[in-house]
Amino acid sequence: MTRGIAALFVFFAVSVAWAQEPTRTPDDFSWERSERARAREERRERMQEARELRRERMEEMRSRFRGDGVHLRILRDYSLAEGATAQEPVVVIGGSARIDGRVADDVVVIGGGLHLGPRAIVEGNAVSLAGTLTLDPGASVRGTIDEVVLPGITFDPGWQSEMWWSGFAFWGSVLRLTLTLIVAALLTLVAPRWIANISDRSTGASILTGLAIEVLFVPALAILVIALLVSIIGIPLLAGIPFLLAAFCLLWIAGFTGVAVRIGRALRGRSAALDASVGDFLIGYAVIIGATVLGQLTAYGLGWLSPLSWPMRSAGLFVEYVAWTIGLGAAVTSLFTSRRTVPPPVPA
Numbered sequence: 001m002t003r004g005i006a007a008l009f010v011f012f013a014v015s016v017a018w019a020q021e022p023t024r025t026p027d028d029f030s031w032e033r034s035e036r037a038r039a040r041e042e043r044r045e046r047m048q049e050a051r052e053l054r055r056e057r058m059e060e061m062r063s064r065f066r067g068d069g070v071h072l073r074i075l076r077d078y079s080l081a082e083g084a085t086a087q088e089p090v091v092v093i094g095g096s097a098r099i100d101g102r103v104a105d106d107v108v109v110i111g112g113g114l115h116l117g118p119r120a121i122v123e124g125n126a127v128s129l130a131g132t133l134t135l136d137p138g139a140s141v142r143g144t145i146d147e148v149v150l151p152g153i154t155f156d157p158g159w160q161s162e163m164w165w166s167g168f169a170f171w172g173s174v175l176r177l178t179l180t181l182i183v184a185a186l187l188t189l190v191a192p193r194w195i196a197n198i199s200d201r202s203t204g205a206s207i208l209t210g211l212a213i214e215v216l217f218v219p220a221l222a223i224l225v226i227a228l229l230v231s232i233i234g235i236p237l238l239a240g241i242p243f244l245l246a247a248f249c250l251l252w253i254a255g256f257t258g259v260a261v262r263i264g265r266a267l268r269g270r271s272a273a274l275d276a277s278v279g280d281f282l283i284g285y286a287v288i289i290g291a292t293v294l295g296q297l298t299a300y301g302l303g304w305l306s307p308l309s310w311p312m313r314s315a316g317l318f319v320e321y322v323a324w325t326i327g328l329g330a331a332v333t334s335l336f337t338s339r340r341t342v343p344p345p346v347p348a
Helices: 002-019 026-065 160-190 192-199 203-230 236-268 278-302 309-334
Strands: 072-074 078-080 090-093 097-099 107-110 114-116 126-129 133-135 145-148
Touching: 078 090, 090 097, 097 107, 114 126, 133 145, 160 192, 160 236, 160 278, 192 236, 192 309, 203 236, 203 309, 236 278, 236 309, 278 309
Parallel strands: 072 090, 078 097, 090 107, 097 114, 107 126, 114 133, 126 145
Antiparallel strands: none
């Protein structure tokens, strides 16, 4: 029994000795260090390649959004010389484009002229919005050709700014005069007695009052807003500022309507009546805006800087300004003074 236990003990001792790690030489450690260094170097190279790849992608994305990548031009002209190639789309806003080379994508021009030379090649679409599109014989467009012309806002390659301002000013004046006409006619129908009261105001006092209000209105409004902001109670009252401005605009249009009614009455030879009529207003309105309409039509046909158009436009704006100023003063004074009564004629 004792011999068996001793033999088992010896067996376990020997097995533990066999299981121990063999003695390692310096060469083994140097080999491991070189392997670790090689692995670190490989990881460093892979990280460097990944950084380079990310940098290339970022440069590609930047180039696509730079003016030289997408070939984006805003308020500038663009030209592609013969023999040159643009791989990205060409987008021009507020300028003209002349293509004599090859574009591998679309060409889009907004608010300017697009000219394709005799050797121009456009692989995509050629689009011109609110401009002129000119194709020389020999120009090739593989996609579609789209030209959208807006009335009054047509651009020529060498004269974009003038034509743009002429069309913009013309249609802007049409919109402004139309809105004024509609609101003034409604005021004449809804409140004819008030409009007649405004038309009876003194011209001299009205123009002085109107000038004073035009000078003082903006500073007074700014002081009012600041006073409401610095007071806790006044902050909720700031919501009423838009309504105050709307009421002021309505009062101003009413004054302009009264001036037009007064001119219409004078031309028709009518004395002051109890109520204003739409007919008197329309006659006076046509007289006031006549010079403005002629000036805008002249500028639209002959150009914004034509020697005939700008003096006529200036005269029209001056006439309108005088009418608006007199009307503003007359409308304000009509709120505080009663209407002058015209005595009946003395019987003979």
